[in-house]
Amino acid sequence: MDTMGLSGSSFWIDFLQGMLKPAVATAVVAMAVALSFIQRLGLEGEMVYSVARAFLQLSVIGFVLEFIFSQKNAGWIVLAYLFMVLVAGYTAGQRAKHVPRGKYIAGASILVGTSLTMLLLIVLNVFPFTPRYIIPIAGMMVGNSMTVTGVTMKKLREDLKIQKNLVETALALGATPRQATLQQVKRSLIIALSPVLDNAKTVGLISLPGAMTGLIMGGASPLEAIQLQIVVMNMLIGASTVSSITSTYLCWPTFFTKAYQLEYQVLNGD
Template sequence: MDSLYLDFLKGMLKPLAATAVVLMAVVLSFAQNLGLEKEMVYSIARAFLQLSVIGFVLEFIFSRENAGWIVLAYLFMVVVAGYTAGQRAKHVPRGKYIAVASILAGTSVTMFLLVVLNVFPFTPRYIIPVAGMMVGNAMTVTGVTMKRLREDLKMQKSLVETALALGATPRQATVQQVKRALVIALSPVLDNAKTVGLISLPGAMTGLIMGGASPLEAIQLQIVVMNMLIGAATVSSITSTYLCWPVFFTKAYQLETKVFTTE
């Protein structure tokens, strides 16, 4: 254990040296009167602490090779991601719970398929990093979907109410708003897939190449990553729209007015 801490401290010399880049950003922020200096320092200090802690946690989990730790780490990521996505869509009632359920559905289904198809073995070294990428991406997409859907329903409240008055179900009355929210939320993921490798090299691919892997091996993994991100994001975002209907509408199929009066 002592050697582990010693190796960690030696390895942190380069990350500490790289903070010179943040110092440059702080100086530029001060020169331009942006007022972001404290936030920059706080952000990098928090990232430094969080990554250091998670490094030791992962070292512990990897050394155990226990399925229970994999599930526990995965659920922890889902809960934190759901809370964050719910914060972004804070005007959606029970938004945090909806986000957790949506992210859990999208990422678990995708992960299950990857394991069943033997794309990844069910070991901490593979599952936890892969789950982290999927959960983070699903978090962003789910938050945007929920927030955008509420905003569209608020702006087009009269159209939805007219459709409901004519006998439409909540699903029928909001089909256009749901489609628009999903398209807006998923477009960045799809655009990233279209330009991957042309504009920038993604993190997973870059990490493998810097670690000494062949570029051909790196692109194989990156293709898998892009596929799973699109799958998890799509399932999570669609699930969130279904789970939002009960909080947007009353049992009598009327818009829940109080949901759309808050700013």
């Protein structure tokens, strides 16, 4: 009993000591909050909430991952993946909250893009189907797809609202809703995917990729680390592209009535 008590005390001492540096690092967040207040951005509350939430989530997920990595049941992989997709769909839908059924559309788009990409990588034997590989990979793909999907849906609605006269003219000339919105769809996709492509162009020149750097620091050969990072960049581009395109196909019908007229109630919502 005494041994268990000492072990528990040692755990919490190590935990608190380990959290000292992250706690001190919140000084940079305080700077961001101060700048937001000075510039009257109104983001102070969201900044504090985001940091507090990230702190709590990372503290918990570390132990959850340790448990999942020790399991050999594929069900835990699928469960963890679906949970990530669920949270990502909700978050992306919040960013595009004026799109009807936005959370469901975002979730379905992220699921399609990431699952197809991951399935292809597994079939080609690029990665083994084990928790230590699949869960981090799925997390990176879902995170990128979440950002891209949210931006795509939000930008598409904004462009349709601004350029509704052009869309209505095309519809009056006999174009289908998809044909009438082709330019707006292309623009939303280009804007959403540009950061992903720019990151791929500058990786290693501006930002040092975490996967490659971590492997080298862990003692892996540079060649192995480079190979892994190239695979990671490729899968991020593939998953993000499929997810964003899927979201346009799923969300653009919500901007039109059954009579193929613009749904002003959706476009004019605040």
